[in-house]
Amino acid sequence: MLLDSHYHFDFLQGTELRRAFLREIAAREVRIVAQTLTPSSFVELVRSADELAMDDVPLPDWSLGFHPWRIASREQAEAELQVFAAAVESTRFIGEIGLDFVPKRLEQAPRELQLWVLRRVLELVVDAAASTSRDEPYVLSLHAVRSAGAVVELLEELRVCEANVVPVFHRFTGTSDELTALIRLGGSISVHPQMFETKRGRHYVQQVPAERLLLESDLPVGPVYVDADAELSETAAAAAQELADALSSTLDTLTALCGDTVAADVATTSQRLYAVSPC
Template sequence: MIDFHCHLDLYPKAKEVYAESLRRNAFTWLVTTSPKAFRATSSVLGRHETVLISPGLHPEIVSERFEELDLLTAQIDDAIAVGEIGLDGSKRYAASYLKQKQVFSAAVKRCHDMGGRALSIHSRQAVPDVLELLRLFPDHGVPVLHWFTGTASELKTAIGQGCWFSIGPAAFISSAGKALARKLPRDRVLPESDGPFAQLDGRSVMPWDFDITVALLSDVWSLPFEEVRAQLLSNARMFVNKIGYTKLIKKLI
């Protein structure tokens, strides 16, 4: 099983979920919501080659954690991946939008300056600004737009800029989500859970729910389950190779 966007540290009984992920998953990308959370999670859960823990500063909490920006940019220096970062243009977070742009711009610039990183990016109602900031710092690395909900035009632009897309079961609940999933470039799609926040049938999506995503994509792409599964595993191998996490290649075969 594989999971390219998971808040594993925020599940109830996180240590148990972590242990189960080590048992079940060949790879789990654990995105954190703040630099201090990254530091604590790395210490409490420990490090394992199949779990990539990345520093981030979630746009939804920028207003409370803005002072951690310098810590984030420092942590990027020693990371191969960054996330969750990005912008949220919804009305609920409008008051912090300028600070969000400061944080995201600083993070992308640092990735650019350091020769590139993998980035797991939140872009709700802010896709044009996200893509513009990525364009301004072209050596940022490999961007993954997590749970993309932009327009068809924005999707086309994102594809043109080399973006990847992570998607999980909760993205298929709406008809609009299914329609967008149908248009994603099949060779740049990665599975995610976005647990514990993402819900399916009244429960949190788990890091090992990979095959649920495969089945849902199989339906919207009108392809056999095994073909979709093979495609996502191939994408995963290509992605971890691009970001230099090559010790995982054999585990993902």
């Protein structure tokens, strides 16, 4: 069983497409963690679970997120954080959250506003994690673009890793020093195929202890519809195969870079954090 720790399931448009996709990935022995971009979208997705339920087909693990790209204003953020606070005890998977300090993003959500939102999110998670079993940690999926150091500093300040919380940086693009700081803190990374396209990215996955590695696709890249010229089953199968191929290719490349035992390490970590067992 391969686990995609970062999949945007709500980008699949319509209940029937989502049901068909879940059948297709189950046939390929793939599980997904369904990241969301706002607390409101998380609530909507979870409400659809009854419509998606099928015998012998696992539902995704629902992840409660507030993406920095979706912070529109202080007032909007306050409203979404109220939704987050109400939902945080309904799942132990949190994401996509984080910071994005690219100039274009800072024009929409200034640095201080992003930091305020992430601080509040982490405070709510730490409070919720205090009452959970050590065998069932809260798991964060963190977006950090030009901001990895700031995210690590906030994790340290709030003592997140001393709580029952595991931070996972998705598609890590920080500096080597920032990655070292994350590892020392106890964090992990989820490996995206694009990390292998640069010498720095390949070095990073070798720098991280194998038991701190997970797989991710960050798919789909945008909304997926069933168009007039395609069958529902074809669209679902294509999306599922793209996902399975991305995960398998990533694991193959990790094995070539890190050795034959890395697949077992990734499987063990997936089981420990997400209770996903290999077949």
